[in-house]
Amino acid sequence: MLTNLKPQPADKILELIGMYRADPRPNKIDLGVGVYKNAEGVTPVMRAIKAAEKQLWEAETTKSYTGLAGEPAFHDAMIELVLGTSVERDRIAAAATPGGTGAIRQAMELVMLASPEATIWVSHPTWPNHLSIIKHLGLPLKEYRYFDSETRAVDFAGMAEDLAGVKAGDIVLLHGCCHNPTGANLTLAEWAEVISILQDTGATPLIDIAYQGFGDGLEEDAAGLRMVASEMPECLIAASCSKNFGVYRERTGILMAISETAKNTGVTQANLAYLNRQNFSFPPDHGARLVTMVLTDDALRADWKAELEEVRVGMLGLREQLASELQRLSGSDRFGFLAQHRGMFSRLGTTPELVQKLREDHGIYMVSDSRLNIAGLNKNTVPVLAEAIVKTGI
Numbered sequence: 001m002l003t004n005l006k007p008q009p010a011d012k013i014l015e016l017i018g019m020y021r022a023d024p025r026p027n028k029i030d031l032g033v034g035v036y037k038n039a040e041g042v043t044p045v046m047r048a049i050k051a052a053e054k055q056l057w058e059a060e061t062t063k064s065y066t067g068l069a070g071e072p073a074f075h076d077a078m079i080e081l082v083l084g085t086s087v088e089r090d091r092i093a094a095a096a097t098p099g100g101t102g103a104i105r106q107a108m109e110l111v112m113l114a115s116p117e118a119t120i121w122v123s124h125p126t127w128p129n130h131l132s133i134i135k136h137l138g139l140p141l142k143e144y145r146y147f148d149s150e151t152r153a154v155d156f157a158g159m160a161e162d163l164a165g166v167k168a169g170d171i172v173l174l175h176g177c178c179h180n181p182t183g184a185n186l187t188l189a190e191w192a193e194v195i196s197i198l199q200d201t202g203a204t205p206l207i208d209i210a211y212q213g214f215g216d217g218l219e220e221d222a223a224g225l226r227m228v229a230s231e232m233p234e235c236l237i238a239a240s241c242s243k244n245f246g247v248y249r250e251r252t253g254i255l256m257a258i259s260e261t262a263k264n265t266g267v268t269q270a271n272l273a274y275l276n277r278q279n280f281s282f283p284p285d286h287g288a289r290l291v292t293m294v295l296t297d298d299a300l301r302a303d304w305k306a307e308l309e310e311v312r313v314g315m316l317g318l319r320e321q322l323a324s325e326l327q328r329l330s331g332s333d334r335f336g337f338l339a340q341h342r343g344m345f346s347r348l349g350t351t352p353e354l355v356q357k358l359r360e361d362h363g364i365y366m367v368s369d370s371r372l373n374i375a376g377l378n379k380n381t382v383p384v385l386a387e388a389i390v391k392t393g394i
């Protein structure tokens with residue numbers, strides 16, 4: 001039986017990690033993999049998470065099963081973080097999932113139960129795992145224009161035109177903030193226009209928010225999402241705690257499903273629990289419990305917010321340094337977009353050949369679509385990257 005298996009396409013980013021590891025050059029720079037790294041190149045355990053872990057170790061008396069949808073306290077804490085007070089609590093069903101990826105997967109399965117004919121619309125480009133999950137499940141998939149490769153900003157006219165072709169009942173996947181892979185984001189006015197298009201077409205939004213707090217701030221990064229959730233009758237939200245709580249390997253995420261009226265919440269909640277049961281039974285608990293402790297304890301929450309803000313401001317500083325260094329070396333403003341983009345990623349907008357040249361000539365690793373991870377830089381490597389970009393003729 002196993003001999004029938006065909007090789008699966010290799011994950012490009014994991015392949016890149018392998019190449020980086022095998023490169024003997026001491027001054028190589030990894031801008032590929034999508035994890036936050038501090039100036040020392042370390043992905044730290046956040047202080048508040050470490051403190052919560054210590055408290056949990058003292059206080060936890062059982063590791064027996066939780067609920068199928070995870071702990072209600074985790075739902076409440078995350079709903080408050082992501083949605084604030086934008087939606088009545090009794091309209092929201094929620095289930096803990098293994099990471100944001102698990103939430104996206106469960107969202108797709110919910111769509112298969114509720115609206116099997118739906119086409120899933122994703123931005124072009126999007127996080128490659130969106131495409132591979134949708135294809136794996138065999139769901140109809142369409143792309144809407146998103147990135148203007150000239151300006152490296154959102155091609156909003158193209159996006160609006162494509163979204164106008166969405167059919168009633170279709171699902172439109174939107175990045176809540178810090179678009180991956182481009183770094184280009186919608187303004188609030190553009191979010192408002194997207195809402196109006198979705199209302200006209202009768203489509204349902206699915207918002208993937210994996211970087212809340214990495215862009216303009218915790219509240220600011222959720223503002224577009226909250227507008228959508230408060231103005232659309234229904235909305236799905238897949239939120240990840242991997243980045244903003246630094247709990248990548250704990251697999252902590254949540255799917256929220258907002259119904260038009262509270263009457264429908266019970267059956268939606270039961271479907272979320274059912275889907276968890278079919279796929280993995282109980283969701284991972286450790287990360288979700290730590291996140292709940294951090295969000296519900298004033299001191300831990302304040303410390304977490306302060307550290308997250310240090311991370312955010314640090315990345316913004318690197319963006320500004322890189323943009324101004326490139327302006328100095330190239331004598332043009334064409335890299336100004338790097339300071340406008342938000343989150344961990346920016347798409348440089350160059351060819352795979354020049355990305356390869358950067359790697360071969362300078363030991364600088366980025367994904368072949370020219371996505372670079374800003375957090376892979378520090379103050380000392382920004383000038384090295386800027387010089388390499390200009391020398392490579394990008």
Ligand code: PMP
Pocket residue numbers: 034098099100101102127175180208209210240241242248252253
């Ligand atoms: N959505 C996007 C856009 C992402 O970039 C990521 C992480 N790379 C995720 C979701 C999910 O992350 P995780 O499953 O690790 O929580």
